[in-house]
Amino acid sequence: MTLGDIGDVAGLIAAIAFVLLVGFLAVPLWKLGRLLDEARLSVRDVTEHSVPILDEAASTVASANTQLVKVDTITTSAASVSENVSALTGLYAATLGKPLVKVAAFSYGVRQAFGQARNGGGRHTGSDTTAGTSTGASGAGA
Secondary structure, three states, X not given: OOHHHHHHHHHHHHHHHHHHHHHHHHHXXXXXXXXXXXXXXXXXXXXXXXXXXXXXXXXXXXXXXXXXXHHHHHHHHHHHHHHHHHHHHHHHHHHHHHHHHHHHHHHHHHHHHHHHHHOOOOOOOOOXXXXXXXXXXXXXXX
């Protein structure tokens, strides 16, 4: 064996080692390529499924906004009705309240006057000096 033959054998061994190394590294690269293909398909599926969901969410939000506008209209109307009822109550109290109080006071006075007339010719049955004297006089005679 000559030196050239040894160099040829060493070159052949190096070439075989290089082929084995390329083959050894090719398997993970091949698997990585398949993984990237699967990831691309998964992203496509997610995109295809998420677009209808986003469209439906947008229509739901639009519908909710429409309903909120209707609720705002209703609450505005309710506030207006409440203000009108408050104003009507104030008007009622101003126009009918004072005259009713005057009528009630007048009727109370009339009842008191008739009650005093029945109880003894105009004597007042309250706690004044005349009533205390009459009570004291009747108590002394008993």
